[in-house]
Amino acid sequence: MGSGKLISFWSGESGTGGRTLARALAQYWAEQGMDVLLIDNVADHPVTFPEPASWIPRFRSLSPVMLRNYLAGPCGTFPNLNLGRLPVLILLKELLELAVRAYSWTLVIGPNDLGTEALPILDASARVLWVGEPGPKSSVQFQEFLDQLAKFHFPHAFAEAVINHFPEDSEKEFRFQQYIQELAHRLELQQAQGRPDQPQASAEDSPEKVIEELRQRVQPELIKALEETPQLEPAAAQQTVEVLLAQDASLPASRETRGEILSRVLDDVLGLGPIEPLLKDPSISEVMVNGPRCIYIEKKGKLQPAGVQFSSEKQLRTIIDRIVAPIGRRVDESMPLCDARLADGSRVNIVLPPLALDGASITIRKFSARALGFEDLVGFNSLSPAMANFLRQVVVGRRNIVVSGGTGSGKTTLLNALSSAIPQDERIVTIEDAAELRLQKPHVVRLESRPPNAEGEGAIPIRRLVINALRMRPDRIVVGECRGGEALDMLQAMNTGHDGSMTTVHANTPRDALGRIETLVLMAGMDLPIRVVREQIRSAVNLVVQQARLVDGTRKVISITEVTGMEGDLLTTQELFRFHGGGFESTGLVPKFSPS
Numbered sequence: 001m002g003s004g005k006l007i008s009f010w011s012g013e014s015g016t017g018g019r020t021l022a023r024a025l026a027q028y029w030a031e032q033g034m035d036v037l038l039i040d041n042v043a044d045h046p047v048t049f050p051e052p053a054s055w056i057p058r059f060r061s062l063s064p065v066m067l068r069n070y071l072a073g074p075c076g077t078f079p080n081l082n083l084g085r086l087p088v089l090i091l092l093k094e095l096l097e098l099a100v101r102a103y104s105w106t107l108v109i110g111p112n113d114l115g116t117e118a119l120p121i122l123d124a125s126a127r128v129l130w131v132g133e134p135g136p137k138s139s140v141q142f143q144e145f146l147d148q149l150a151k152f153h154f155p156h157a158f159a160e161a162v163i164n165h166f167p168e169d170s171e172k173e174f175r176f177q178q179y180i181q182e183l184a185h186r187l188e189l190q191q192a193q194g195r196p197d198q199p200q201a202s203a204e205d206s207p208e209k210v211i212e213e214l215r216q217r218v219q220p221e222l223i224k225a226l227e228e229t230p231q232l233e234p235a236a237a238q239q240t241v242e243v244l245l246a247q248d249a250s251l252p253a254s255r256e257t258r259g260e261i262l263s264r265v266l267d268d269v270l271g272l273g274p275i276e277p278l279l280k281d282p283s284i285s286e287v288m289v290n291g292p293r294c295i296y297i298e299k300k301g302k303l304q305p306a307g308v309q310f311s312s313e314k315q316l317r318t319i320i321d322r323i324v325a326p327i328g329r330r331v332d333e334s335m336p337l338c339d340a341r342l343a344d345g346s347r348v349n350i351v352l353p354p355l356a357l358d359g360a361s362i363t364i365r366k367f368s369a370r371a372l373g374f375e376d377l378v379g380f381n382s383l384s385p386a387m388a389n390f391l392r393q394v395v396v397g398r399r400n401i402v403v404s405g406g407t408g409s410g411k412t413t414l415l416n417a418l419s420s421a422i423p424q425d426e427r428i429v430t431i432e433d434a435a436e437l438r439l440q441k442p443h444v445v446r447l448e449s450r451p452p453n454a455e456g457e458g459a460i461p462i463r464r465l466v467i468n469a470l471r472m473r474p475d476r477i478v479v480g481e482c483r484g485g486e487a488l489d490m491l492q493a494m495n496t497g498h499d500g501s502m503t504t505v506h507a508n509t510p511r512d513a514l515g516r517i518e519t520l521v522l523m524a525g526m527d528l529p530i531r532v533v534r535e536q537i538r539s540a541v542n543l544v545v546q547q548a549r550l551v552d553g554t555r556k557v558i559s560i561t562e563v564t565g566m567e568g569d570l571l572t573t574q575e576l577f578r579f580h581g582g583g584f585e586s587t588g589l590v591p592k593f594s595p596s
Helices: 018-031 052-060 064-070 085-102 116-124 136-151 170-193 207-228 234-246 255-269 273-280 313-327 374-379 385-396 411-419 462-469 486-495 510-522 530-540
Strands: 005-010 036-040 080-082 105-109 127-132 159-163 284-290 295-299 302-305 337-341 347-351 361-365 401-405 428-432 444-448 476-479 502-506 543-549 555-567 570-580 583-586
Touching (some): 005 018, 005 116, 018 105, 018 170, 064 085, 085 116, 127 136, 127 170, 273 295, 273 313, 273 361, 313 337, 313 347, 313 361, 374 385, 374 411, 385 411, 385 555, 385 570, 401 411, 411 543, 428 462, 444 462, 462 476, 476 486, 486 510, 486 530, 510 555, 510 570, 530 555, 530 570
Parallel strands (some): 005 105, 005 127, 127 159, 401 502, 401 543, 428 444, 476 502
Antiparallel strands (some): 337 347, 543 555, 570 583
């Protein structure tokens, strides 16, 4: 900003002498022939300039010389600039930058409260002086001030406490003048040495290196704090890190840079490292980690590099342990595959070396912060209003539905939307490998399968949970995905009084979905004739809703197909709605069953 220096004065309460100290320091430097500007009462007193509407345009055209001429006073004195709240909030940053270029010293008396209006002053300050009165109360107030600075990502070394001793007679007046001279010389020496929180960084110190060094210093202290308070809340943990970093004088000077470093250190120590910001970004639907140096994201249906990476395979493995530990899962070289979930329900798949050749792989399927309903899907043009109304009636009418589609086509999202039409007074049991469904209903029992333990025992597969769910008096059973023998038990449930049940399968067309269900039923190990399997499907499944992700990344319901019966040994179907020629249309066929 120039060769000048800005010193700001703060206090915990009024009447501590901060204004007296600032004026005395300004007067001393003015008598030494230095150019000094005192900015007083930046948030308290009324405006002394003309009305902002006329004053602001003139101010923006000022140069440093013009500002000095505008504020010029008698020789040996200093200009005392009083600004009101409105123009200060609009132009304070520009004013301070101009003042530092125009004057050797700019002294600013800050407001008592550290609010957002204080940030431009703190950003421009070369030194912060906190002024207090003698006594133990000042120590407490100064510590509170340092804690407030830490929340704005300023290190403790940025501020200095000054205890004011007010003169009451000529001898004390002399001592006060001596104190002002000593303070002035000390500030001049400090500014010659540079801002305390602005160390000269080495050219090879990359941001990643700074982050790693800070993490190594902070992590042991944070672990110690967590050991002392095992149930430490995230906000308290963040405050602990803020204090630890505020005590570190090696932080860069820019508040924005310090804030970014703090965020990244918190992500690394408490969150999921470099992918934490990606998970917080609502526009990103999937995060794919292909080893520590290669991370991709899906945004608006398109894949693109994330622009971030892990510092090492060790850091990546630490993050993996942080994902699986809260849900009681285990993943290591002896069990290198794992399905997990995050606290918000996002689906996680993990593959470790030696199966993953380029380093550990993490695939995270994110879900919307809120469950989407039919109105949202219609708004996204994923289906037409007529299709949404038909599906809503089908759900209320307790028809069994299979949602079919490829990976990432939106099957789970559609299943959540379908569940929104279930009446409030029904009991629903959901069964999943990793709990992803978020049914917005009051009476939902969520079941999740369990993998085997280290000894290869204790596994609870989905099929066993489906069988158990039949004993839980469900009105409807929702299986997140049928991928094995549980398909037979799901069909049995649909055929034995649990009408209105739903599930999903992976398939490219409704006809393929029915064929895949046949295959999954045969995987149950029952030696059933194919005609018997198809009879079970005909009796159980009313609708197949086909989802697809198109080449432009959009997800749409491309077909709603009814299972109408059998002709000989073949299942017969008819398409009721379809996506064709860039739009949704009804085929005009009437369903064999009544939708409601």
